[in-house]
Amino acid sequence: MQNLLNGIPLWWYLVVSAALFCIGLYAVLARKNAIALLMGVELMLNAANINLLAFWRYLTPASSGGLAFAAFVLVIAAAEAAVGLALIVSVYRITRSIDPEKLDQMKL
Amino acid sequence: MDLINDLLKIIGDFIAGIINSIFGFSPFLADLVTMGLAAVMLCTFAALSFMGLTYVERKVVARIQDRVGPNQAGPFGLLQPIADGIKMFTKEDTTPATADRWVYNLAPLVIAVFALTTYAVLPFAPGVVGTNLNVGVFYIIAMGSGSIVAIIMAGWGSNNKYALLGAFRTVAQLVGYEVPMLLNVLPVVMITGSLSLVDIINQQTTLNGNPGIPFIVFFPFSALVFLISGIAETGRSPFDLLEAESEIVAGFHVEYSGMKFALFFLGEYVNALAVAFVFSTLFLGGYAGPVLPPYIWLMLKAAVVFFIFMWLRGTLPRVRVDQMHNLNWKFFVPVSIVHLVVVMALMKLFVTSPALAQANGGVLVTPGAQAAILFVASLLILIGSLAVVARRARILRLQEAAVLEQRRAENIAAVSA
Amino acid sequence: MTNSEIMTIHQALFIVMALAVLGSAIFVVTTSNLFRAALMLILTFFGIAGLFVLLDIGLFAVAQVLIYIGAISILIIFAVMLTRGMQGMVPRNSQAVAAAVTAGIIFAVLLLLFGPFRVTVDVARWPVFSLFAGNASPRDVGGIAWTPPNQPIPAMPETYIADFGRSLVDGNQYLLPFLLIAFLVDVVLAGAIFIARQRRPAEIIEDRRRQAEEAAEEAEAMRQAGMTPDVAPLPEGAVASTAEH
Numbered sequence: 024m025q026n027l028l029n030g031i032p033l034w035w036y037l038v039v040s041a042a043l044f045c046i047g048l049y050a051v052l053a054r055k056n057a058i059a060l061l062m063g064v065e066l067m068l069n070a071a072n073i074n075l076l077a078f079w080r081y082l083t084p085a086s087s088g089g090l091a092f093a094a095f096v097l098v099i100a101a102a103e104a105a106v107g108l109a110l111i112v113s114v115y116r117i118t119r120s121i122d123p124e125k126l127d128q129m130k131l
Numbered sequence: 132m133d134l135i136n137d138l139l140k141i142i143g144d145f146i147a148g149i150i151n152s153i154f155g156f157s158p159f160l161a162d163l164v165t166m167g168l169a170a171v172m173l174c175t176f177a178a179l180s181f182m183g184l185t186y187v188e189r190k191v192v193a194r195i196q197d198r199v200g201p202n203q204a205g206p207f208g209l210l211q212p213i214a215d216g217i218k219m220f221t222k223e224d225t226t227p228a229t230a231d232r233w234v235y236n237l238a239p240l241v242i243a244v245f246a247l248t249t250y251a252v253l254p255f256a257p258g259v260v261g262t263n264l265n266v267g268v269f270y271i272i273a274m275g276s277g278s279i280v281a282i283i284m285a286g287w288g289s290n291n292k293y294a295l296l297g298a299f300r301t302v303a304q305l306v307g308y309e310v311p312m313l314l315n316v317l318p319v320v321m322i323t324g325s326l327s328l329v330d331i332i333n334q335q336t337t338l339n340g341n342p343g344i345p346f347i348v349f350f351p352f353s354a355l356v357f358l359i360s361g362i363a364e365t366g367r368s369p370f371d372l373l374e375a376e377s378e379i380v381a382g383f384h385v386e387y388s389g390m391k392f393a394l395f396f397l398g399e400y401v402n403a404l405a406v407a408f409v410f411s412t413l414f415l416g417g418y419a420g421p422v423l424p425p426y427i428w429l430m431l432k433a434a435v436v437f438f439i440f441m442w443l444r445g446t447l448p449r450v451r452v453d454q455m456h457n458l459n460w461k462f463f464v465p466v467s468i469v470h471l472v473v474v475m476a477l478m479k480l481f482v483t484s485p486a487l488a489q490a491n492g493g494v495l496v497t498p499g500a501q502a503a504i505l506f507v508a509s510l511l512i513l514i515g516s517l518a519v520v521a522r523r524a525r526i527l528r529l530q531e532a533a534v535l536e537q538r539r540a541e542n543i544a545a546v547s548a
Numbered sequence: 549m550t551n552s553e554i555m556t557i558h559q560a561l562f563i564v565m566a567l568a569v570l571g572s573a574i575f576v577v578t579t580s581n582l583f584r585a586a587l588m589l590i591l592t593f594f595g596i597a598g599l600f601v602l603l604d605i606g607l608f609a610v611a612q613v614l615i616y617i618g619a620i621s622i623l624i625i626f627a628v629m630l631t632r633g634m635q636g637m638v639p640r641n642s643q644a645v646a647a648a649v650t651a652g653i654i655f656a657v658l659l660l661l662f663g664p665f666r667v668t669v670d671v672a673r674w675p676v677f678s679l680f681a682g683n684a685s686p687r688d689v690g691g692i693a694w695t696p697p698n699q700p701i702p703a704m705p706e707t708y709i710a711d712f713g714r715s716l717v718d719g720n721q722y723l724l725p726f727l728l729i730a731f732l733v734d735v736v737l738a739g740a741i742f743i744a745r746q747r748r749p750a751e752i753i754e755d756r757r758r759q760a761e762e763a764a765e766e767a768e769a770m771r772q773a774g775m776t777p778d779v780a781p782l783p784e785g786a787v788a789s790t791a792e793h
Binding site: 102 | 559562566570574577585592593596600602603604605607612615616620624626628630631640641643644646648652654658659662663694695701703704705708722726729736739740741743
């Protein structure tokens with residue numbers, strides 16, 4: 024068993040990230056609040072980041088591809104949170120509700 | 132001389148030696164105990180300096196405001212911090228009935244933890260550093276942003292409208308002032324080529340073999356903006372909008388009493404002291420200095436910086452919310468970006484290492500000349516931007532005066548009519 | 549320092565972090581108290597930063613704390629505070645069970661893909677599938693060796709941060725995505741300010757007046773076309789009264 028880092032095999036990280044992704048997916052599918060939905064998206068992006076960085080560290084730490092993509096995910100997550108929350112707050116101001124099921128009109 | 136200079140390191144090695152001999156059977160356990168002990172020592176240092184600082188600050192501010200300050204407990208009131216501590220311990224610990232209990236009780240712990248973790252990367256003397264993290268500067272700023280979470284927890288958990296107002300103000304202020312702070316650490320990081328605090332100090336000690344120059348000479352603008360953003364980040368006067376007693380009673384910690392309040396107080400002071408340490412490390416050369424032992428130098432520099440904090444607190448009135456935001460977003464951030472670009476270009480143009488000059492081109496200069504060039508550029512940006520702001524402020528003042536004059540004339544006309 | 553001790557400690561740390569991450573994530577998606585959900589989300593992010601430390605990527609651990617905890621969580625908490633009217637509603641919608649089942653199935657598939665487990669799948673014995681693939685032979689699924697077996701993990705270069713920085717501005721590597729991301733952040737900055745901006749009363753009045761005019765015009769056009777309007781035409785002066793608000 025040579026392929027351990029700090030005594031941890033790669034698949035531990037992968038399984039944690041898979042579980043985190045599915046928890047986030049559940050939130051996106053089942054929550055009734057747009058902010059909670061966004062939290063689920065953040066969880067999924069984080070799971071993707073764990074995967075990217077774990078694969079990078081275990082397989083190709085000499086190049087910086089994994090780091091670059093993880094950084095892009097980080098930036099996009101921040102951008103998505105900023106725009107998403109701005110939209111949610113704006114929608115709440117107009118309709119007094121942020122239940123995504125009730126937001127079924129093209130015009131507010 | 133070596134004994135005095137390396138005192139901290141020798142004591143540390145001695146204690147580590149004892150621990151290693153006790154836990155000789157398991158080196159890992161010995162490491163764990165040594166690290167734990169070091170962490171406890173750092174926290175104790177921070178907590179003790181908190182006690183000392185409250186006394187010194189009260190004395191200094193009293194002197195500035197022509198008062199005496201604490202003078203009853205012990206000689207010169209020296210036992211005042213202990214008396215305060217006993218008072219805090221014995222006070223009733225109240226919890227509002229409508230508070231969100233978990234959040235309310237966790238908040239003081241979170242703020243203290245985030246404040247204390249900053250000390251893990253501060254180098255106190257050569258070889259005396261919790262851990263020489265290769266992302267030290269980044270780590271300190273990240274941990275500083277953690278205290279925002281604690282303040283929001285306190286503000287929301289108290290279920291009090293003043294506390295919530297304080298939390299709202301906190302978010303706006305602390306998140307905002309992180310930006311100029313980061314932007315003004317960057318010149319230092321760029322000229323050092325490393326994020327590690329030890330490397331930054333080494334660079335200031337010896338610059339390519341020559342005796343080093345502290346970075347405040349290279350970047351006076353960055354030093355000034357970092358200092359002011361640091362005050363705003365720790366929520367000290369004149370940026371104490373998040374707990375302004377006269378506006379929102381005490382902001383986020385209005386509902387706290389006893390030891391929980393003391394923990395908030397501790398977090399605030401420990402954070403401010405950490406900013407003083409970081410400023411000394413980044414811009415004043417850290418522990419580097421002649422004659423005196425290194426840890427004394429660091430303490431002296433931090434003490435001077437903290438004295439500036441107290442001085443500002445004793446003399447300046449609190450800024451308004453709009454002034455605070457204008458200062459950040461309309462002055463610090465844009466001018467910092469301009470400064471960053473100018474400094475970056477100058478550092479590419481005037482290089483000190485022959486290898487870099489050969490590889491990338493540019494004019495080869497001595498470190499002293501580079502420092503002089505950067506100093507002049509940084510100072511010019513500072514003076515120029517200040518001149519613009521002063522002009523603008525004068526115009527605004529004149530407009531305001533005109534409006535007041537007009538109202539006065541109207542009032543007089545109304546009264547006489 | 550014997551190897552076995554180090555292993556157990558790191559493994560123990562990993563397990564603690566993983567449990568913190570997953571436990572708090574489950575709390576985040578099940579609780580109805582949104583503020584606490586946001587706080588537990590911070591714990592999740594912290595645990596993930598811990599996982600990055602165990603991966604020896606200190607840079608991303610710190611970036612995780614700075615960006616996710618210092619910025620995104622704060623934003624989320626802020627949004628929760630601004631939408632206080634939505635506190636305490638039912639956390640799940642009607643498709644929660646289906647969502648949980650879907651997530652569970654996807655997790656099972658991912659577990660087979662990522663984990664070391666091998667499962668023998670015999671499609672021919674499955675009730676419905678046997679109709680279509682009755683003569684398929686059983687085959688093993690899963691247990692992919694992601695790391696080359698019995699090869700040490702390559703060492704990470706000491707200068708990985710500097711290398712990473714250079715790769716972002718290297719025309720042969722990630723310069724274009726980096727510029728695109730920078731552009732995206734610019735656009736997002738402007739867009740977020742534009743969306744969340746408090747609209748001035750004058751603008752709101754202007755909007756209402758325009759809407760009222762449009763509705764009136766529509767009704768007029770329909771009347772001229774000989775149809776009965778499905779909305780009552782606005783009474784005289786309605787436009788003026790909305791403008792007075």
